[in-house]
Amino acid sequence: MKNDDKIVANVYESFDYDKFKILNENRGQKETKGIKERKIKTLQRMIDAGTWIQNITRVRVNASYEIIDGAHTFELHRRNGLPIRYEITNDPNFNETTKRELIGNVYSINSVTTSWTSAELFAAAIQTKAPLALIFAEIIEENDNVFLWSDLMGLLTHDTDYFLGRWRKCQMANFEDKKLIEAANDRPFKSELKDFAKLNQKARIATRKGYFL
Secondary structure: OOOOOOOOOOEEEEOOHHHOEEOOOHHHOOOOOOOOHHHHHHHHHHHHHOOOOHHHOOEEEOOOOEEEEOHHHHHHHHHOOOOEEEEEOOOHHHOOOOHHHHHHHHHHHHHHHOOOOHHHHHHHHHHOOOHHHHHHHHHHHHOOOOOOHHHHHHHHHOOHHHHHOOOOOOOHHHHHOHHHHHHHOOHHHHHHHHHHHHHHHHHHHHHHOOOOO
16 A cells, blocks of 8 residues: 655664763753653563563654653663664754753643653753742742742732642743743732731641641
């Protein structure tokens, strides 16, 4: 049967592990280069049980061999001496971009397949020096860590979803939003922040005494 389908990607195979780069800021885990040992152990059990199908695994990289999807698959294969099967994307979102934008786009695709935690998103934003994340980090430190970054985002945007744990609507781009950055530096927000800090402190004391406000 004739196949007129368009070829959209080529798959390569390599044992040259050193040419691949795991983004330090991936998942905000700079010390471990974005790798979660718990996930590696889960995948390793599949290899040990003979249920890991290496021929269908793929790692996606950009033109600089920075891994944009499949970092755990890469690390698993590296540790077990298995070849890396990979695709190179020409998408400008992962090539013609700054490091901060690249991490934001990696976050977007990872959010679909493997959810980031709130702490991972915020840590990645800080490590890429996203302005609003740095402002939030300073506020959190000044207030003895009584705030979550999502509290501050909710207060700044007047969006109660953030107080209810619905922070996944936030993208890396939100930490670069010029209007939000300006608002975070304005007097009204700082005034609201003081009131919120007092309420937060009262709530913590009340909880320790066994009742809620």
